[in-house]
Amino acid sequence: MNEWLIAMPEEQLTHLARVAIAFVVCLGAVIGSFLNVCICRIPLGQSVSRPRSHCFGCGKTIPWYLNIPILSWVILRGRCANCGSPISVRYPIVEALTALLFLLVFLSWGNPGLLGLNRLPQPELIPVFWLFAASTVVNVMIDLDHRILLDRISLLGTPLALAVSAAFPLLHGATTWHHGLLASLVGAAAGFGIGFAIAWLGEKIFLQDAFGFGDVKWLMLFGALFGWVGVLYILMLAAFLGLIMGLGAMIAAKCRRAAPDDAPIAIPFGPALGAAALLWLLWGRWIPYGLLRAQAFAVVHRGVVLGILIPVLALSLVWLCWRIRRIRQAVREEEAAETELEPIDDDPAPHP
Numbered sequence: 001m002n003e004w005l006i007a008m009p010e011e012q013l014t015h016l017a018r019v020a021i022a023f024v025v026c027l028g029a030v031i032g033s034f035l036n037v038c039i040c041r042i043p044l045g046q047s048v049s050r051p052r053s054h055c056f057g058c059g060k061t062i063p064w065y066l067n068i069p070i071l072s073w074v075i076l077r078g079r080c081a082n083c084g085s086p087i088s089v090r091y092p093i094v095e096a097l098t099a100l101l102f103l104l105v106f107l108s109w110g111n112p113g114l115l116g117l118n119r120l121p122q123p124e125l126i127p128v129f130w131l132f133a134a135s136t137v138v139n140v141m142i143d144l145d146h147r148i149l150l151d152r153i154s155l156l157g158t159p160l161a162l163a164v165s166a167a168f169p170l171l172h173g174a175t176t177w178h179h180g181l182l183a184s185l186v187g188a189a190a191g192f193g194i195g196f197a198i199a200w201l202g203e204k205i206f207l208q209d210a211f212g213f214g215d216v217k218w219l220m221l222f223g224a225l226f227g228w229v230g231v232l233y234i235l236m237l238a239a240f241l242g243l244i245m246g247l248g249a250m251i252a253a254k255c256r257r258a259a260p261d262d263a264p265i266a267i268p269f270g271p272a273l274g275a276a277a278l279l280w281l282l283w284g285r286w287i288p289y290g291l292l293r294a295q296a297f298a299v300v301h302r303g304v305v306l307g308i309l310i311p312v313l314a315l316s317l318v319w320l321c322w323r324i325r326r327i328r329q330a331v332r333e334e335e336a337a338e339t340e341l342e343p344i345d346d347d348p349a350p351h352p
């Protein structure tokens with residue numbers, strides 16, 4: 001295969017690369033379209049294959065020629081062709097995002113230097129990380145809608161990641177299958193252990209489960225795929241991203257003045273965790289690389305790195321605490337509302 005590629009004239013090779021990229025983007029968009037179906041139906045316990053895609057407004061089945069990812073939405077200007085009811089902009093966004101992620105994973109094997117991506121050591125890993133990226137998109141979107149992370153992704157993904165690590169030990173920088181498997185096992189244990197510790201501490205300190213058990217299981221999958229170092233960096237990155245998302249949501253709420261000041265803005269941690277895992281997969285090497293380089297340089301550099309890193313970590317921790325308190329408050333308010341409703345529920349039926 002490699003010899004065949006090397007023997008090819010450069011012009012043809014460029015052409016082949018363009019065809020491959022176009023194919024990958026189309027594949028990503030089509031998979032993204034399927035992910036939209038999964039995001040809508042899995043939390044409701046519906047089948048993802050039947051019935052076929054239909055309009056939520058009029059219930060009409062959408063014909064295949066109006067179900068082309070991204071393009072159909074743009075051509076129809078976000079409205080159903082039959083009844084004109086609006087179609088959420090989320091659908092083309094998920095499709096475009098999946099296409100972009102598929103392309104980036106492909107490029108990290110084909111031409112990582114182009115965008116400073118991590119180098120994917122083997123082409124066989126491309127479908128593995130496509131699957132990972134797709135499952136992450138589904139988990140993040142479902143978490144945003146329903147505040148749940150799917151067990152089937154974490155619990156099916158972890159054994160799969162262990163098997164992949166044994167089959168492709170290069171993923172963990174190992175050369176033999178048992179070293180690859182060991183690195184993956186250690187990573188999974190670290191992910192589960194650290195996640196469990198955070199969940200336990202959150203419960204002890206704030207008397208409320210802040211860091212959900214879904215997060216813990218998802219961290220286990222990250223560990224199996226990226227090793228224990230990956231888990232640590234993903235957690236740090238997620239806390240930092242969560243801080244930015246939290247502040248962004250607060251500012252947005254303040255600007256709109258839609259929500260009163262004391263309305264809880266509880267942001268699920270899932271989106272931050274998913275984004276961090278994808279960033280680690282695509283550009284992760286820059287974090288330890290940057291830190292190591294700074295360590296090797298003069299004290300000035302070290303000072304700059306520590307000067308940035310320590311406030312970032314401190315802010316992230318403060319944000320985590322803030323978020324936990326917010327959720328605790330929201331739960332308390334919910335409970336209070338429920339107890340208020342209870343007498344109505346328990347209203348005895350009038351005796352004849």
Ligand SMILES: [Zn+2]
Nearest residue numbers: 055058080083
């Ligand atoms: Zn319709």
